[in-house]
Amino acid sequence: MRIAIAEDSAILRAGLVELLTGRGHDVTAAVGDAPSLLAAVTEQEPEVVILDNRMPPTHTNEGVRAALTLRQRHPDVSVLVFSQYVETRYAADLFANHPAGVGYLLKDRVAEVGTFVQALERVRQGETVLDPEVVAQLMGASRQRDGIAALTAREREVLELMAQGRTNAGIAEALFLSPGAVEKNVTSIFAKLQLAPAPNDHRRVLAVLKYLQV
Amino acid sequence: MTTILAPGTPGTAAPAPPLPAYRFLSGFFQRRTWSAFLYHWCSLVLASLGLAYAVTTVSLGASLAVTVVGLAVPAALIAGARSWGSLQRALCRSLLGTPVADPVPFRRRPGFTGFIRSGLADAAGWRAIAHQALSFVTSVTGATVSIAFFFAGLGAMTHWFWYQFLPPQQASDGSWHRGSQLGPDVFVDTPPLQLAYAGLGALLFFFLWPALNHAFARLQAALAAGLLGPTAASLRVRDLERSRSRTVEESDAKLRRIERDLHDGTQAQLVAIAMKVGDAKERLAGEAASPAVMALLESAHGTAKDALVDLRDLARGIHPPVLNDGLETALETLAANAAIRTSLICSLPVRPSPAVEAIAYFCVMELVTNAVKHAHAHQVRISVKSDGGRLRVRVGDDGRGGAAVATAVDGHRSGLAGLAERVAAVDGALAIDSPRGGPTTVSIDLPLAMDPAA
Numbered sequence: 332m333r334i335a336i337a338e339d340s341a342i343l344r345a346g347l348v349e350l351l352t353g354r355g356h357d358v359t360a361a362v363g364d365a366p367s368l369l370a371a372v373t374e375q376e377p378e379v380v381i382l383d384n385r386m387p388p389t390h391t392n393e394g395v396r397a398a399l400t401l402r403q404r405h406p407d408v409s410v411l412v413f414s415q416y417v418e419t420r421y422a423a424d425l426f427a428n429h430p431a432g433v434g435y436l437l438k439d440r441v442a443e444v445g446t447f448v449q450a451l452e453r454v455r456q457g458e459t460v461l462d463p464e465v466v467a468q469l470m471g472a473s474r475q476r477d478g479i480a481a482l483t484a485r486e487r488e489v490l491e492l493m494a495q496g497r498t499n500a501g502i503a504e505a506l507f508l509s510p511g512a513v514e515k516n517v518t519s520i521f522a523k524l525q526l527a528p529a530p531n532d533h534r535r536v537l538a539v540l541k542y543l544q545v
Numbered sequence: 546m547t548t549i550l551a552p553g554t555p556g557t558a559a560p561a562p563p564l565p566a567y568r569f570l571s572g573f574f575q576r577r578t579w580s581a582f583l584y585h586w587c588s589l590v591l592a593s594l595g596l597a598y599a600v601t602t603v604s605l606g607a608s609l610a611v612t613v614v615g616l617a618v619p620a621a622l623i624a625g626a627r628s629w630g631s632l633q634r635a636l637c638r639s640l641l642g643t644p645v646a647d648p649v650p651f652r653r654r655p656g657f658t659g660f661i662r663s664g665l666a667d668a669a670g671w672r673a674i675a676h677q678a679l680s681f682v683t684s685v686t687g688a689t690v691s692i693a694f695f696f697a698g699l700g701a702m703t704h705w706f707w708y709q710f711l712p713p714q715q716a717s718d719g720s721w722h723r724g725s726q727l728g729p730d731v732f733v734d735t736p737p738l739q740l741a742y743a744g745l746g747a748l749l750f751f752f753l754w755p756a757l758n759h760a761f762a763r764l765q766a767a768l769a770a771g772l773l774g775p776t777a778a779s780l781r782v783r784d785l786e787r788s789r790s791r792t793v794e795e796s797d798a799k800l801r802r803i804e805r806d807l808h809d810g811t812q813a814q815l816v817a818i819a820m821k822v823g824d825a826k827e828r829l830a831g832e833a834a835s836p837a838v839m840a841l842l843e844s845a846h847g848t849a850k851d852a853l854v855d856l857r858d859l860a861r862g863i864h865p866p867v868l869n870d871g872l873e874t875a876l877e878t879l880a881a882n883a884a885i886r887t888s889l890i891c892s893l894p895v896r897p898s899p900a901v902e903a904i905a906y907f908c909v910m911e912l913v914t915n916a917v918k919h920a921h922a923h924q925v926r927i928s929v930k931s932d933g934g935r936l937r938v939r940v941g942d943d944g945r946g947g948a949a950v951a952t953a954v955d956g957h958r959s960g961l962a963g964l965a966e967r968v969a970a971v972d973g974a975l976a977i978d979s980p981r982g983g984p985t986t987v988s989i990d991l992p993l994a995m996d997p998a999a
Contacts, residue, residue: 391867415812
């Protein structure tokens, strides 16, 4: 695999490079912040990008934000975000639009080297990789509400258009909403419909299925 | 640590250029004499208004004190008397050249009764009312004396001119005179007397009037400085509050730094160790390694992973980094991770200061834990909103109630007591409504910003 790494801790970055090259992978870039990563990806497109969520300058969610940018600019590059903690909001943001080829793992998981490399491989093939904690949290967040009844009128409209096979851009156009607003609605629908995204499942499809059953 | 020391002490009025000292001989020609004269006129006009305000406040307060709602009127009047103080301080500064520092700003406690309490207990307002009453006497006296001497001197000095317009008066000997009558048959109409009279007038006008005018101005300035400025105690309270705010903020910043250092240093190193041990383990698994070595690696790997989990919980307890991204984001994860159904309503158009966010976060965390552990609740509702410079947090559960800020009977503090202390450190308030049998609602009221007075 051709892999690019963005991790601000030098020791961990070196460790990852060593680990991956030791297993015959090609590390195209190993950098310490999001802008350098985006530049490196544009230069030599890797297959997978490993991103630490917490990097300079704000040390909050640089990884998730860079991942979203990457998905827009380079839809073919798969992204695996590493995080010290799993935050519901970050996970929801990350999986709102294109869960395929995206992964979100706790940093500790690199300790299980075999599983970690497998996860990279799965993300590269377009699967969705979720840390068990992410699943638990999204389930926890969605447990608070009860299905379709909890949807607002706007969210139902969005879901209806999703069922007609429209993309987010199409929905935005039909409802005169900004793409961001549609995204928010879609995220909210997923949460309300208790769609914990199991690997390989496309939540859009699941959401629509749930809607059609009502 | 970044402590910026601004030049000068904050909160004191900018020093006005000092007026030249009053001189007896040339006082008449000094600018300060004339501006003080203007001051006396102004204070004469204002005196009756001030007295009317003071009398109204005290009499209304006495008659309305029978109802709580009625107390709002005197509370507002007392707090409002501060504007009298501002006006008088402005006059003192501009006309007397005596700057009087502003008192510590009015601090309104939350709620209606809070407003009444803070209004009735507003020392600066009461002192302004005392100034209204006292300065009525000093203003009327000062202005009357000054104006009287001014015109008396002016009149006597120019008598030689205007005496010709006086009506003629007859003395006891039948002779007719024009001019002021100083005593029986003593009229100022002879040149020596005219001269003496003009001399006396000049003395009054050029020396005595400025001196008296100045003396009363000094008295007025002293009264204003004594009653309309800050008291030493209030300044000390403000300084203590500021230094306490700084302490809270600094300790919050320190905790953040510790968490960052743990994340950047120890945590990253531990992950690297766990990763390398895991790598070694997998590489050896393919070969015929001795079971003893494999067991050692296995145990090292397990310990490293446990340490990572422990360290993560520890760091999160020190300062959850997600708080840097806002209270709402942090609380979302908290709600999702709770062991029971937890709903969160959060509406914060303005971000609170970081230290306040941290206090609110840890309070909610503790309260949700309490709801699960002690109240055996099935459901928790968290609501967070801002309201006029205050952050209002409410955590309600449907548990069995009976929560209280326990007094230390057995020398053991309850978690709620710790929360109340944390909240009080930023002048917040924590109210518990938890009857036996439930439900429990804990309301926390915090300032959005740490030091609004600074």
